[in-house]
Each structure stands twice: as C-alpha cells, then as structure tokens.
Amino acid sequence: MLHSFFKSIIFSESRLCTATADTNSTCCAVKNLKLWRSLMETCHVHFTCKHHPKLRVQLLSIRLPNLKMNIPVVDFGAYSLSEGDVTDEQMRHLSRELKAAFTEVGFVFLKSTGISQEEVDRVMDVSKKFFLQPDELKQPFSRKSFANNANHGWVSLETERLNPRRPGDLKEAFNTASLHPDIKWPSGDLADFQEIQTSFFLRCKELSLRVMRVMAHSLGLDPEVLLSAHRLMGTDKNGTTLRSLYYPPVDSDKAKEGQLRCGEHSDYGTITLLFQSSGGLQVGSRSGEFICAPSIPEAVLINIADLLQRWTSDQFISVVHRVLLPPAGDSRTRQSVAFFVQPDDEALITCCDGSNKYPAVTAGDYLIERFSESYGRT
Numbered sequence: 108m109l110h111s112f113f114k115s116i117i118f119s120e121s122r123l124c125t126a127t128a129d130t131n132s133t134c135c136a137v138k139n140l141k142l143w144r145s146l147m148e149t150c151h152v153h154f155t156c157k158h159h160p161k162l163r164v165q166l167l168s169i170r171l172p173n174l175k176m177n178i179p180v181v182d183f184g185a186y187s188l189s190e191g192d193v194t195d196e197q198m199r200h201l202s203r204e205l206k207a208a209f210t211e212v213g214f215v216f217l218k219s220t221g222i223s224q225e226e227v228d229r230v231m232d233v234s235k236k237f238f239l240q241p242d243e244l245k246q247p248f249s250r251k252s253f254a255n256n257a258n259h260g261w262v263s264l265e266t267e268r269l270n271p272r273r274p275g276d277l278k279e280a281f282n283t284a285s286l287h288p289d290i291k292w293p294s295g296d297l298a299d300f301q302e303i304q305t306s307f308f309l310r311c312k313e314l315s316l317r318v319m320r321v322m323a324h325s326l327g328l329d330p331e332v333l334l335s336a337h338r339l340m341g342t343d344k345n346g347t348t349l350r351s352l353y354y355p356p357v358d359s360d361k362a363k364e365g366q367l368r369c370g371e372h373s374d375y376g377t378i379t380l381l382f383q384s385s386g387g388l389q390v391g392s393r394s395g396e397f398i399c400a401p402s403i404p405e406a407v408l409i410n411i412a413d414l415l416q417r418w419t420s421d422q423f424i425s426v427v428h429r430v431l432l433p434p435a436g437d438s439r440t441r442q443s444v445a446f447f448v449q450p451d452d453e454a455l456i457t458c459c460d461g462s463n464k465y466p467a468v469t470a471g472d473y474l475i476e477r478f479s480e481s482y483g484r485t
C-alpha cells in the first residue's frame with residue numbers, strides 16, 4: 108500500500124507524515140532524500156513518481172517532529188591559511204560541500220583551516236584571566252564606553268538577552284570590535300591581551316574571506332559580490348566582532364525562571380566562526396527541536412547569519428541556536444570564542460538573485476536594530 112510505503116520512509120528519516128494517494132499501489136520512488144525533503148517542506152503537494160507516471164500522490168498533512176540532523180564536517184585543508192590559492196577542481200569540491208551544508212543545515216565544521224588549537228587556547232586563556240578579575244577592574248572596559256565604537260568592550264553577566272523573552276543570559280563577554288589605535292586595552296598582568304585578541308581577529312578575518320570566496324563560487328556569484336562588502340573588517344565602519352564568551356559556574360537554585368546561558372537566537376550578520384572549549388551548544392532543526400552540537404577539537408564551527416540568508420534569498424539558512432544551563436550540580440564553566448562577520452556599515456544588502464524577496468537594507472542599520480532587541484532599547 109502506498110500509505111505504508113510512506114510510513115516506512117518516514118520512519119527511516121525519523122519523521123512523521125500522513126499521506127494519502129488517489130490510487131492504491133506500491134511505489135519505489137522517493138528514494139532520493141533531497142527530493143523527499145523538498146516534498147516534506149511543502150504541504151498539500153501533488154507528487155508524480157517518475158517510475159509510475161500514472162500514480163499521483165497527495166500529501167495531506169506533514170509534521171517534521173525529529174529531523175535527525177548532523178552538522179557536516181568538511182576538510183578545508185586545500186584552502187587552509189597555510190596554503191596559497193586553490194585549484195579550480197579544489198574550489199569546485201569545496202563549493203559543493205559548503206553549499207550542501209549551508210542550504211540544508213546552516214552549520215558546518217571546518218577541519219584543517221590553518222588556525223591551530225594553540226592559537227584558540229591562547230585567546231581563551233587570556234580572556235579567562237580578564238573575566239576572573241573583580242568587576243571593578245572590568246568596568247573601565249565596558250561596552251558603550253568607547254567613543255569610536257559602541258560595541259567594543261566588556262558585557263557583564265545577565266546584560267544581554269539573545270532571546271529577549273528570557274531573563275538576561277548567564278554569560279560574560281568581551282567584544283573586540285575595534286582595532287583602532289586609540290582603543291584602551293587591559294594592561295599589567297593582561298599586557299598581552301591586546302596582541303592576542305588582535306592577532307586572532309586578523310586570523311579569523313583571513314579565514315572568513317576564504318570561506319566567503321567559496322560561498323560566492325557555490326552560488327555562481329562573482330566573489331566580489333561578497334568580498335567588496337567586507338573591505339573594512341577591523342575598522343569602525345564595519346561591525347565585525349571577535350567575541351570571547353565566559354559562562355561561569357551556575358547555581359541552578361539561584362537561576363531565574365527560564366534563564367539560559369545563551370538564549371535562542373540566530374546571528375545577525377554574514378557568517379559566524381565559533382570555537383568552543385566544550386559541548387553545550389544546541390542547534391535548531393527545521394522541526395523546531397534542538398540538537399546538541401558536539402565540540403570537535405581543531406575544527407571551527409561556521410554558521411550562516413541572518414543578513415546572508417536575506418542576501419541569498421533564503422538559499423543559505425540562518426539557524427537558531429542556544430546554550431542551556433548545565434545540569435544541576437554540574438559546576439563546570441564554559442568558554443567560547445565567536446567571530447561575527449558583518450558587512451561594512453554602508454554596504455547595501457539586496458537579494459543576490461535579483462528578486463525583491465527582502466527589501467534592501469544597509470548592514471549598519473540592520474545591526475543597530477538587532478542590538479536594540481538583545482540589549483534593550485535604552
């Protein structure tokens with residue numbers, strides 16, 4: 108029976124679906140997952156099997172309760188920061204892999220990027236040293252206290268709500284958003300803070316430019332469409348930010364109702380590069396369920412952010428993610444380092460397929476709007 112045929116597919120994909128057909132027959136089609144996915148995303152579709160052209164199936168109601176989603180792992184060795192340019196064949200291969208990840212999952216682990224674990228550890232160690240100081244010593248570096256860049260600096264515990272419907276996130280952050288020579292940096296025991304943050308920022312910037320080149324290729328675009336909108340990373344005319352995050356031990360009795368380490372959100376800009384000290388990140392599936400993302404040593408987790416989703420007219424998807432509180436009694440801390448790639452403030456983001464699916468917006472205005480949601484309109 109066609110109905111039971113659907114059921115068997117449904118269970119093998121961990122999805123539920125109700126289907127009816129206008130004829131009774133068995134069918135061997137829909138083996139192609141890609142085709143199946145696009146069917147699943149559209150309600151009330153009619154489907155004709157290529158092996159049984161007379162068979163017409165109508166899917167009536169569709170539920171996607173448990174998409175078993177894996178974040179793909181892609182070897183970026185051919186275009187790692189220690190290599191020169193890629194060959195055409197390597198570019199085609201990487202483009203195919205990144206495109207599949209960014210259109211289907213929105214996240215990818217990149218291995219062999221050229222950024223070493225030692226470099227990541229150095230940023231985490233110096234950041235932790237900063238966070239473990241008393242608040243009075245961190246206060247002079249607070250976000251909003253830097254004249255030339257409103258996003259640069261320290262964000263104290265519970266200040267940001269990445270999900271504005273929840274209490275403030277149980278995390279601290281330090282945003283390196285400006286590399287301007289006038290910026291005041293921690294000194295004394297933290298004399299190497301500036302050098303470590305700055306050099307890591309520049310490494311992430313180089314990797315991002317390479318990833319954007321591959322992404323443009325995968326979309327059949329001139330690489331300049333993306334690259335020319337990211338000329339000013341590291342200046343005060345571009346919102347790109349290297350953010351060190353510190354999640355202190357949590358006393359679950361004291362946490363507020365609904366409070367998380369990092370509330371549900373999608374990122375704002377182009378892409379985000381994420382380095383994690385341990386697991387804890389959860390990524391939303393299309394069904395709305397959250398799946399735990401592993402922490403893979405030496406791999407960089409890269410995700411699509413909202414402006415790039417608009418830019419690509421939803422070809423690349425920006426996916427919601429969060430960090431839960433640790434289980435009761437688990438007093439471990441967590442650290443991560445995120446590099447948020449943002450287009451130049453003045454860059455006008457229009458749909459790259461020429462459609463008007465989203466109105467044009469300048470990257471700077473868009474970012475200010477998103478900050479006002481997560482930090483409150485003050």
Ligand SMILES: O=C(O)CCC(=O)C(=O)O
Binds near residue numbers: 352374383442443
């Ligand atoms: O700490 C993490 O792993 C995730 C942080 C995050 O998603 C963010 O700050 O946007």
Ligand SMILES: [Fe+2]
Binds near residue numbers: 372
């Ligand atoms: Fe995020």
